[in-house]
Amino acid sequence: MHKVAFNAQADFKNVVASENASKSMLTEYFKANQKHPWARHILYKDFPGSFTWEKRKKFWKPRVERFQIGCIVSANPAEGERYYLRVLLNHVMGKTSFEDLATVDGMICGSFREAAERLGHIEADNTLDDCLTEAEQWGMPCSLRRLFATILVHCEPGDVRGLWDRHHEPMSDDYRRTRTSPNDVEQIVLLDIRGKTFLYRAMLAKVRSEGKIAIATAMSGVAASIMPGSRTAHSRFKIPLSCDDGASCSFTKQSGTTKLLRMASLILWCEASMTKRQAVEVLDNSMRDIMGIRD
Structure with missing residues (x-):
């Protein structure tokens, strides 16, 4: 699930087929454990103390320079498997693949959570x-x-x-x-x-389980991070930073945003009451325009 950056003009098939597209710091950590048996007593977060990450060629090289402290990108329990993957990486060393990481007592677990539970890390x-x-x-x-x-x-x-x-x-x-x-x-x-968050997630899950489209937005990035599929309102609706009376959002009637809004059965805007009145009115103007509603 790691992200891959590529040029907008690049051919997508070539990007996917590229050897580097499948490489990340974590996948190459597994390969380093395969290649260097002495590295298998080092936790992933401590790897930069003994190895240097080569960005261009994407591989871990044994460190010959001064010692360096590393860290793992944070994750919270709402992220599911990504969070439990992080739990395992913080406690288990010497693994050579995702499958190996999910293996406990010779048995491959069905999820990283199950593996963490069986190892006693989240009991x-x-x-x-x-x-x-x-x-x-x-x-x-x-x-x-x-x-x-x-x-x-x-x-x-x-x-x-x-x-x-x-x-x-x-x-x-x-x-x-x-x-x-x-x-x-x-x-x-x-x-x-x-328990506001629980209510929002329940509403989103109900609508989406029926095959309908539910849009989740929030005033801030922090609030958006705890709702599934959420983005900030300014990002989702293309609300201009400077909102004057009569202004509209910066998406066109032919844009993907317009198609999404027309198809949506539910729009949630967390903390809308804390948003400036002009921002709400700008979205209202644009929604009336794309839906063909006149005063």
């Missing part, structure tokens, strides 16, 4: 603890609250109160700067992480 709430602790190193309080809500909805933690007690302070840093009462801060944070 308790410690994995969720690790996820929140890591996010606290760089995430803003608002994004930590969204992550906590995502965990409640998708991961069914056994000790919710324990997770809350261990992580509520980083989730409330912004509110504690303006309020002195700990009880007030706690109540505001709890209100902020209530």
